[in-house]
Amino acid sequence: xxxxxxxxxxxxxxxxxxxxxxxxxxxxxxxxxxxxxxxxxxxxxxxxxxxxxxxxxxxxxxxxxxxxxxxxxxxxxxxxxxxxxxxxxxxxxxxxxxxxxxxxxxxxxxxxxxxxxxxxxxxxxxxxxxxxxxxxxxxxxxxxxxxxxxxxxxxxxxxxxxxxxxxxxxxxxxxxxxxxxxxxxxxxxxxxxxxxxxx
Amino acid sequence: xxxxxxxxxxxxxxxxxxxxxxxxxxxxxxxxxxxxxxxxxxxxxxxxxxxxxxxxxxxxxxxxxxxxxxxxxxxxxxxxxxxxxxxxxxxxxxxxxxxxxxxxxxxxxxxxxx
Numbered sequence: 001x002x003x004x005x006x007x008x009x010x011x012x013x014x015x016x017x018x019x020x021x022x023x024x025x026x027x028x029x030x031x032x033x034x035x036x037x038x039x040x041x042x043x044x045x046x047x048x049x050x051x052x053x054x055x056x057x058x059x060x061x062x063x064x065x066x067x068x069x070x071x072x073x074x075x076x077x078x079x080x081x082x083x084x085x086x087x088x089x090x091x092x093x094x095x096x097x098x099x100x101x102x103x104x105x106x107x108x109x110x111x112x113x114x115x116x117x118x119x120x121x122x123x124x125x126x127x128x129x130x131x132x133x134x135x136x137x138x139x140x141x142x143x144x145x146x147x148x149x150x151x152x153x154x155x156x157x158x159x160x161x162x163x164x165x166x167x168x169x170x171x172x173x174x175x176x177x178x179x180x181x182x183x184x185x186x187x188x189x190x191x192x193x194x195x196x197x198x199x
Numbered sequence: 200x201x202x203x204x205x206x207x208x209x210x211x212x213x214x215x216x217x218x219x220x221x222x223x224x225x226x227x228x229x230x231x232x233x234x235x236x237x238x239x240x241x242x243x244x245x246x247x248x249x250x251x252x253x254x255x256x257x258x259x260x261x262x263x264x265x266x267x268x269x270x271x272x273x274x275x276x277x278x279x280x281x282x283x284x285x286x287x288x289x290x291x292x293x294x295x296x297x298x299x300x301x302x303x304x305x306x307x308x309x310x311x312x313x
Contacts, residue, residue, distance in 0.1 A: 019247075027250045030278055034227040035246045057245050064247025071254050 005043060008054050009036050015057075018065050020072035082196045089139075089189035090132055096182050097128030117152075120145065124183050131187065135194040142187025149180025206259075209293050215242055216252055217261065217282060217290045224265060224281035227253070253280060261286030 012035050016028045035057060042053035104122040108114055124145040131138025157176030161169040209217070212234070219225060219233040227249060235243050244252075256262040260283055267277045282290070 023250075023254065027254065030227055031246045031250050034231065034249070037228045038231065038246065056243065057247065060245035060248050064245065064251045067251035068247075068254070071251070071258065074258070 002043075005039060005050070008039060008050075012054070012057060015061060018061070019068050020065075022072050022075060023068040078196065082193055085189060085193040085196065086135075089135075089186055089193055092182075092189070093128040093131060093142075093186045096186060097125045101125040101129065121149075124149070128183065128186055128190075131190040135190045139187040139190030139194065142183045143191065144187075146180040146183025146185075146187055149183060150177050151180075153177055153179035204292055206289050207293055207296055209289065211238075212242060212244060212248065212252055213256070214290070214293055216249075216256065217286055217293075220262060220280055220282040221287070221290060224279040226267075226277055226279045230280065256280075256286070259285075261289055 009032070013032055016024060016031060019028065039050055039053055042049040100121060104118055104125065108118065108122075124142055127138045127141040127145065129138075131142060153176030154173050155176070157172040157174075158169070161172040164172070215234040215237050216230060218237055219230050225233065227246075230253075231244050231246070231249055234249075253262065257264060262280050263283050265279050265281060267279055
């Protein structure tokens with residue numbers, strides 16, 4: 001490699017610093033290697049092709065930096081969305097799951113009786129808290145349990161509200177539905193956050 | 200569910216990069232040279248443009264990156280790119296679209312002449 005080639009490669013390496021950090025970390029080394037190879041090939045064809053190769057890079061630089069910045073922004077937007085989603089899932093599940101877990105445990109300690117439905121609720125509350133660590137598994141358990149609770153709640157409400165007027169029946173059924181809905185929603189948030197993070 | 204049709208049309212540079220990877224996986228410089236050869240010297244990608252496009256294609260999952268170990272420098276790896284299944288569908292769909300357009304153009308031109 002001649003001094004001129006070495007100089008042009010060094011200039012290109014400096015210019016790579018203009019790219020956004022994430023893009024640079026991922027591609028800069030490869031880009032420099034490709035540029036060196038292209039420059040070497042061009043030099044074999046003469047001085048002018050080598051200069052043209054360098055000028056072509058220079059001319060394309062603003063557009064490609066702009067494109068790389070756009071890509072980086074999209075990545076950042078996605079990371080921010082995941083962060084927000086995860087925060088919402090954790091914050092809400094901490095309150096909701098934690099509250100239900102404490103309520104369930106205190107009732108169990110007071111009465112000494114563990115009904116199947118209470119055990120199920122405790123398990124679901126626990127799964128919401130476990131989803132902090134195992135987002136997909138915890139989230140899926142919470143979602144499935146939530147769906148089951150919704151169904152049970154609606155069915156129970158419907159049966160117990162027989163003989164009431166239709167609006168009252170609907171209201172009671174809605175309350176029954178809401179019984180499992182938070183598990184469904186917060187579990188879904190965890191699963192969504194994990195899916196986005198893996199994408 | 201996303202279909203390949205939703206991504207059409209693709210830019211000429213994207214089409215040529217996908218086409219370059221249709222037969223085999225290639226590293227960056229080989230893609231650059233092949234794109235130039237495929238376009239008969241008309242499209243000459245700069246390194247920045249190429250990697251901007253590769254980054255976007257990786258994001259869209261139309262291509263995948265594979266790493267080759269370099270035996271003489273064991274700590275370094277060379278990256279190659281290959282067409283993913285999704286990328287292959289997009290390339291096929293775009294080829295069909297271009298074929299239909301060309302057929303239509305030929306038909307209209309023939310009608311004009313007769």
